[in-house]
Each structure stands twice: as C-alpha cells, then as structure tokens.
Amino acid sequence: MRAIKEELGDNEDDEDDLVALERKMQKAGMPPNVWKHAHRELRRLKKMQPQQPGYNSSRVYLDLLADLPWQKASEEIEMDLRAAQKRLDSDHYGLVKVKQRIIEYLAVRKLKPDARGPVLCFVGPPGVGKTSLASSIAAALGRKFIRISLGGVKDEADIRGHRRTYVGSMPGRLIDGLKVKLHFINFDNCT
Template sequence: MQPQQPGYSSSRAYLELLSDLPWQKASKEHELDLRAAQERLDNDHYGLVKVKQRIIEYLAVRKLKPDARGPVLCFVGPPGVGKTSLASSIAAALDRKFVRISLGGVKDEADIRGHRRTYIGSMPGRLIDGLKKVAVCNPVMLLDEIDKTGSDVRGDPASALLEVLDPEQNKTFNDHYLNVPFDLSKVIFVATANRAQPIPPPLLDRMEVIELPGYTPEEKLKIAMRHLIPRVLDQHGLSSEFLQIPKAMVQLVIQRYTREAGVRSLERNLAALARAAAVRVAEQEQVVPLSKGVEGLSTPLLENRLVDSAEVEMEVIPMGVNNSDISNTFRITSPLVVDEAMVEKVLGVISV
C-alpha cells in the first residue's frame, strides 16, 4: 500500500495496534507470598484493617485456585479514602503491572468497546487502549469510578462492562475497532465507586462491595505523619532536614482547612506548605559552589538545585578563588519548622 493511497494512515494505525497488543505477553506470575503482600499493604496504607484482611483473603483464594471465578472487588467510599491507591497496592503485592481505566463520565458504549473502523477517526475502546499501554495481558486493571458511567442513546456502557467482568464471556472480548476477539480472562479486575447505589444491579451482582467509610481526625493525623508528609516532602525535593511539620500544625490544618472524609485536601494543603518552604529554603542559600565539598551532601534538594542553577552559579564564583574556600560558604541551614503564622500565610486566615 502506498502512503498516498486513501486509508493508508488508518490502516497503518490499525496494524500497529494489532502488533502492539499483548496477545500472549504476560508478566511472570510468581508464587504469591501472603506475608509479603500483607507487609506491602501495611506499608502503603495506615489502618483499614478489615479492608486489608479482605484483600489478603482474596489473594489467598487466588493462590490456592488461580483460575477461581472469584468476584471482582469493588472499593466503595467517599473521595480520598485510598480506593485507587489500594488497587495499585494490590498490583504491587501481586507483582503485576497496574492500569487504571477511568470510567467517570463515560456515557457511550464506544468508550468501552471502540468505534467500528468505518468511522472517521475511530479508535479502540479504553480497555484495549489500556492493555496496549501496559503491554501485558495479565495486569491488574482498575475500573475506576464505575458508578459514574451513565447511559444515553449511544448505547449502554454498563452492558459492555458486564461482558468484561463475566468470566464466561471475557475470553472473547469484542472491541468494535479491533474486530478480533481479545482474551481478557488473565486480567485481574478491581473496581471503585463513590456510591454503590448508582451501579446497575447486574453489574453489582458480579462484584463484592468493600466499604471504606472515611477517617477520624486521629486517623488522618497518623496518615499525614506516616505517609503524606514524607511523600509530599519527597515530591518537592525536600526532606525532614529542610522542613518539619509538627503534629500540632497538621492537626490545625485538619481541623480548620479541611472538611472531608478522605485525606485529599489535607494532602493538597501539605503540598502548599511544602511549596512555600521550598521557596524559602531555596532563597536562604544564594551561593551553591560547584566544589568537591558539595558532592558528599547528596540530598535531593541539592541535586536539583545544582542541576537548575549550574550555569548561573558558574558566573557567581569569582575567578581565581580556591574551591575549598568556597565550599566553606555552604552549610545546611537548620530545618524550617512550620508554625501557625506560616500556616495562615500560606493557606489563608480562617476565623474560628
């Protein structure tokens, strides 16, 4: 086929999809170590004892009977309680790849199942697209926000999903674009929803609902201290050497600045504090000399700053000055400790 011929690029895209799809390619399946899986879940998530126990039971059944037609786990709860991140922990515990299919706002069956190739600009559905991206046929696939799918004149996505979750039918999943059956039976499906009620009953029937009701202020505090703060610091190139957020300040943020069952806006507020701190820390040190003295101190912040500011700093260093003299100008300042004034400056004053 010549590139000038009509239909060349769409045929090419189709053939590329055919060759890219993981028809057989699978991650190696290890014998599951339940204790390691439990450890993994505990490391990633604070609390949620019953939920984690149910996940472990689910994994144990899979281990004893790998082809068991178990129900699909569906985490149900308000935003920010850890539904999505639990699903990715399951993938990590199983040593499988993870792919998230966002179903929020999907109203068209073609989003799930693709358009027929006779349409101009036709594409495969989100499932096939996700499988192409992870490039293995046995990932953990998260059907995220499954309650947010609606239906309208263009078909019912729920009935397509029903086929996906039915072990009898998903061996030969039919994507309209692909037009050859694809075997989904090796995929481990997990779903999430904010509420169970809008999920169509036949679909709900295939799932086991696990409720995550939300956290108490004490639980939020523990989650923040153990999980959110270390992660937020890391994301901003900081560490506790540079910034400390005391418990009392986290409590203040929880009480005054968040009103939620989960921890999402708590995490956002902590990130705002970290950003403000990053600016202050970066301002404090004007000269970071490129000398041997710095090499030993490899905190992420320093590395980033050396990369960012290398050119500028070269100009600042005067000619002829001995490198070892300059290295003395470098010091790690004492950590910035977040106080109430800083919280108010960054997050705004809220009268109580």
C-alpha cells in the same frame, strides 16, 4: 487508476508501507486465530485503493493489532499472603475490613488460580484510598500497576471501543491502555 499510478511511480510508497505493516504484524506474535483474521484483512487492504473510504479504517485497525503486546506477559511469582498482608498494613492504616476482604480474595486466587471469579471493585469518594489499595495489591503480587481513568466517560463505546464501521471509530480506553502503557500483562490471571 492503477495503470496511471504505476506510470507515475506513485504506487511504490503504498506497497512499501503495506509490506512494512505485514512485517510488523508478523513480529507481533499474534495467536493463530487473530493472525488468520488480520492476514485476511491485510489481503483485503492490499486490493483497495488508498482513496477508498474503508482503507484508512482498515489500516489503523491492522496497525493497532500489530502494536498490541500479544506475547508479553508478567512473570508469575508465588503468591505470598503474609507478604501481601504486610504490604497492605504498611501502606494503609486502618481499613481492617477492606484489607481482610482483599486477603480473602488473594487466598482464593492462590488455592484456585484458574477460577473465573469476581473482580475486586473499590467504590467511594475521591481521596479515600481506592487507587493506593490497588497499587499495594499489585506491588504485593509483583505485578505492574497501571491506572486507567474512566472519569467523564458518557458512552460505553469510550470504554470498549467503537465498531469499525463507525466513521470516527477509535479503540476504547482499555485497549489504549494495553497498547500504550501495558507491556506486561497476563490476561489469564488478571486481578
């Protein structure tokens, strides 16, 4: 099959495509452990024929890895609790206990930024201010705010992504949010 393709000249497009993918992966700035895994997958992909069942799945996976913002992180600014309190008070009337809990959470984060503690979770019916509170927190911290809606999700694979062995595998909503929307995030200090 390969000899026939070479004689017809069809093989060149696939090779150019994979070389472009490899360049894109190199420019992504992946961490060494991820790069090692991705490079091994790319070598495997180069040996495969485009008609093979796993070719497209591997190709989409490598393209996704190359699109993720590996080296892009938000700038760390000094956390000012008074400014955060002022921002919350200006954006939201009432909600005293909620705002107090948020400031307590931020104070703990300021004292121990590397702590792997709880995550704030806002629960309530639509229209009570969950999203706007999160937006105010992001603004007070100088972070970019992205809303990822999980409404209508019936399966955990929709959130975290499908296994690559699954025929219609797709990344989860979180990874899609990273790839498409978030270009400045620091995973070490996510709030």
